[in-house]
Amino acid sequence: MGSDENTISPTRTLLLAAWGIFREYWILLIPLFISFRFLCKRYVSPLRDYPGPFLASCSRIWKLMSTASERTHLDHIALHRKYGPIVRVAPNELSFASPMVARNVLSAGKRFYKTDFYSVFPPPENPDIFTEVREDVHAMKKKVANVPYSMAAMRQLSPFIDDTIDFLVSRLDQFCPDTAIPGFQQAGLPGRNTIVNLGDWLHFFAFDVLGEVAFGRSFGFMAAGVDKEGAIKTIDNSQKYNGIVGQIPEVDILLRRNPLWRWIPAFNPENALITRIAREELAKRRPFEIERDGKGASSDGREDLLSSLIRGHLKDKTKFHEGDIFAVSHGAIFAGSDSTASTMQSFFYQVLSSPRVYMKLINEIEAATRNGTIAPQGNVQWTEAQNLPYFQACLKEAMRLRPAVGVNIQRYVPPEGIEVEGRHLPGGTRLSLNGWVLHRDKATFGQDAEFYRPERWLDDPENAKVMERYMFQFGGGAHVCIGRNLALLEINKVIPRLLRDFEFELAYPGRELKAKATFFVVQEGLEVYISRKSLAEQQLSEKVSEKETITTTTEE
Numbered sequence: 001m002g003s004d005e006n007t008i009s010p011t012r013t014l015l016l017a018a019w020g021i022f023r024e025y026w027i028l029l030i031p032l033f034i035s036f037r038f039l040c041k042r043y044v045s046p047l048r049d050y051p052g053p054f055l056a057s058c059s060r061i062w063k064l065m066s067t068a069s070e071r072t073h074l075d076h077i078a079l080h081r082k083y084g085p086i087v088r089v090a091p092n093e094l095s096f097a098s099p100m101v102a103r104n105v106l107s108a109g110k111r112f113y114k115t116d117f118y119s120v121f122p123p124p125e126n127p128d129i130f131t132e133v134r135e136d137v138h139a140m141k142k143k144v145a146n147v148p149y150s151m152a153a154m155r156q157l158s159p160f161i162d163d164t165i166d167f168l169v170s171r172l173d174q175f176c177p178d179t180a181i182p183g184f185q186q187a188g189l190p191g192r193n194t195i196v197n198l199g200d201w202l203h204f205f206a207f208d209v210l211g212e213v214a215f216g217r218s219f220g221f222m223a224a225g226v227d228k229e230g231a232i233k234t235i236d237n238s239q240k241y242n243g244i245v246g247q248i249p250e251v252d253i254l255l256r257r258n259p260l261w262r263w264i265p266a267f268n269p270e271n272a273l274i275t276r277i278a279r280e281e282l283a284k285r286r287p288f289e290i291e292r293d294g295k296g297a298s299s300d301g302r303e304d305l306l307s308s309l310i311r312g313h314l315k316d317k318t319k320f321h322e323g324d325i326f327a328v329s330h331g332a333i334f335a336g337s338d339s340t341a342s343t344m345q346s347f348f349y350q351v352l353s354s355p356r357v358y359m360k361l362i363n364e365i366e367a368a369t370r371n372g373t374i375a376p377q378g379n380v381q382w383t384e385a386q387n388l389p390y391f392q393a394c395l396k397e398a399m400r401l402r403p404a405v406g407v408n409i410q411r412y413v414p415p416e417g418i419e420v421e422g423r424h425l426p427g428g429t430r431l432s433l434n435g436w437v438l439h440r441d442k443a444t445f446g447q448d449a450e451f452y453r454p455e456r457w458l459d460d461p462e463n464a465k466v467m468e469r470y471m472f473q474f475g476g477g478a479h480v481c482i483g484r485n486l487a488l489l490e491i492n493k494v495i496p497r498l499l500r501d502f503e504f505e506l507a508y509p510g511r512e513l514k515a516k517a518t519f520f521v522v523q524e525g526l527e528v529y530i531s532r533k534s535l536a537e538q539q540l541s542e543k544v545s546e547k548e549t550i551t552t553t554t555e556e
């Protein structure tokens with residue numbers, strides 16, 4: 001017994017020896033181990049033959065740094081220019097530049113599923129349509145949410161979008177020399193009008209529309225004329241976090257998912273303006289079982305997103321849970337605000353940067369006003385905007401060159417793997433797609449794909465159809481953007497109206513619009529001079545329009 005106690009097992013001897021060596025040489029051993037791991041990732045990997053930055057081939061540091069720099073959209077353009085159509089951006093991740101590959105990867109039924117990148121987006125306890133990575137659960141939720149997002153449902157909410165546009169116009173009026181309220185104008189240069197941050201107003205507008213559509217009430221950003229309670233900034237910061245930490249989702253548990261944050265009021269997401277409003281509206285509509293006036297439960301009887309989701313929940317509580325109502329409606333604000341604002345900012349920036357394009361567009365809008373294609377006053381209707389071919393071309397071209405999502409969309413290769421250009425990619429490999437890269441493909445969009453040229457959409461209708469197939473500004477397949485009808489509806493209504501009623505001029509022509517890719521591309525610096533188109537001009541166009549109507553009637 002005594003000898004047993006004194007005997008040290010061989011395993012223990014080995015461990016003690018190893019520990020002794022480690023204690024003595026740890027300063028050498030740790031870097032050696034890290035280098036070994038790096039080299040294994042670099043060279044002992046099925047992706048080893050793909051080109052890319054050295055750092056990217058052995059660790060995720062490259063993509064982490066690129067995302068943190070907020071210039072990852074530009075990094076990816078540069079990367080593909082340097083290395084070609086397929087680039088290794090992390091040990092287990094390839095970025096593709098080909099729109100054909102992207103179409104295939106994003107197509108429904110091809111089983112390229114969302115990666116854990118999406119799992120860091122809030123709310124973690126109850127994923128919404130954007131963050132849900134379980135495909136079957138996603139499909140169930142999307143089926144319910146598709147109803148309120150349909151174009152028919154959106155058109156039904158059109159009057160509320162119209163009111164918000166009227167309000168935006170009245171706010172912009174306050175900056176114009178003829179219509180300004182005395183004392184309202186600030187920061188004007190001598191002899192010039194006020195410089196207006198049009199980018200900010202479009203941002204406020206996009207938020208207020210979402211408030212109306214989702215919760216039946218405006219968030220009040222345009223009324224305040226500022227980012228109330230820093231709510232927009234909070235969302236932007238949250239998106240920045242998602243973009244960066246999404247590259248290394250494992251650490252989310254130590255950061256945002258860390259339960260300790262709940263005890264620090266400033267870090268508690270429940271305190272943010274948008275979340276508070278969403279919670280308040282939801283509380284007002286309880287109990288869900290009682291449907292007021294048979295019209296959902298919004299305060300003024302309108303069928304907003306929230307009431308439609310409540311209806312979806314009541315229809316089948318097992319498929320669309322109570323928690324989904326909040327998650328989906330709240331998620332809409334995150335997914336739909338910066339994206340729509342960014343798209344409108346890109347449009348104005350591109351158009352105003354090219355006097356030729358701006359003139360041509362204004363000529364189209366003025367002619368359309370004169371000949372009755374669009375109303376000479378008040379709001380422009382969706383169908384009217386569809387009859388402005390040059391405007392449509394300018395919009396598509398803006399979404400092509402500066403798509404609103406700037407960070408890579410990621411998908412896994414299905415478990416059985418795939419063949420790419422004669423090479424096998426194992427299941428679980430990550431594929432990355434970036435709209436800023438895909439939309440610059442010269443084979444698809446022409447040799448001048450780098451340039452803003454709306455005419456490319458009008459030159460040849462057959463070619464335009466092909467280009468349309470390879471546009472990914474709204475993603476694609478089963479995960480195509482659910483809010484695209486809403487976004488396009490408001491954009492098609494508000495932009496032609498603004499171009500019809502105001503004159504714009506960039507305050508700093510030639511200055512680049514700052515584009516920070518957090519998840520969406522948050523843009524800053526769209527500052528303009530603005531003036532009301534003269535009343536005389538508008539009356540003239542109305543008279544011409546009347547005259548033309550009389551002539552047409554007589555001819556008939």
Ligand code: HEM
Nearest residue numbers: 130332335336339340343404473474475479481482483487
């Ligand atoms: C011009 C404006 C918009 C753009 C450019 C845009 C862009 C996109 C893109 C690229 C995706 C796919 C992302 C991915 O697969 O990782 C997406 C998905 C999504 N978008 Fe939008 N979006 C816009 C407006 C909106 C609006 C207004 C809403 C809601 C009110 C919205 C809600 C969503 C949701 C819920 C998803 C997830 C869909 C799914 O996975 O099934 N978006 N959007």
